[in-house]
Amino acid sequence: MRLIIKKDYRAMSKKAAKIVAEQIREKPDSVLGLATGSTVIGTYKELIRIHKKEGLDFSEVTTFNLDEYYPIPSTHPQSYHYFIHKELFNHINIDPDRIHIPDGLVKNTNAFCQWYEDEIKKAGGIDLQLLGIGKDGHIGFNEPGSSLGSRTRIKTLTAQTIKDNAQFFKKKEDVPKFAITIGVGTILDAKRCLLLASGKNKAKVLKKAIEGPITAQVTASVLQMHKELLVIADEEASSALERKEYYQHIEELTGKLKTLTLEED
């Protein structure tokens, strides 16, 4: 695991976008796993800028979104389908046939979830999975208690999540009680994971996720077992980490090692 600490949200977003852009430049037909939510908006803004100003080409990129509420129409302003189009897809040259987002109105959810898993496999697996972290430690919609080996499936949202979401819906009855989410096991299969955390309200949970024990009660903690995890956190989100200085020390020395290796070449 590598942890990079950046000054603030803007610097975190710029660094994350740079990594995604490098992935696409190295492998133009990359398969990206995408998250929604407030943490990733800055990263998407910066990717749009790189696309517009530096010509980053998304035409061969395939994407899989992590999750979607259920039931919800794709046109609903609170749907993740709506979000990802508004914040990213509408502004880049992505091929609509290469976009995959869980269907919030599908009738046979089990068959759909199996299809989603099969499509990820058919695409060659996820090269880079972008992740945010929920205050309860969830990744995707894998709420506390989710199996650490879980695959794409329909999940019942916790009472707290339903309560938190109520503010975004006009009527209480409209607040979704379920979501389709790729599983913790599906996330672990990604070749690289990039976890972002920003703000004071993520400090406690980030500490649990990367310095605490691996537990289904904090599904993000399983990322400690991933072979290529990069965490980018801002100062506030990393403020509770016990080994903060150690991570900074490692980053400094890794930078030096890179220079040495380049000099040897």
Ligand code: F6R
């Ligand atoms: C959304 C998702 C969630 C969010 C998490 C953090 O697709 O998978 O796990 O990443 O809830 O949300 P924000 O960024 O809004 O704090």
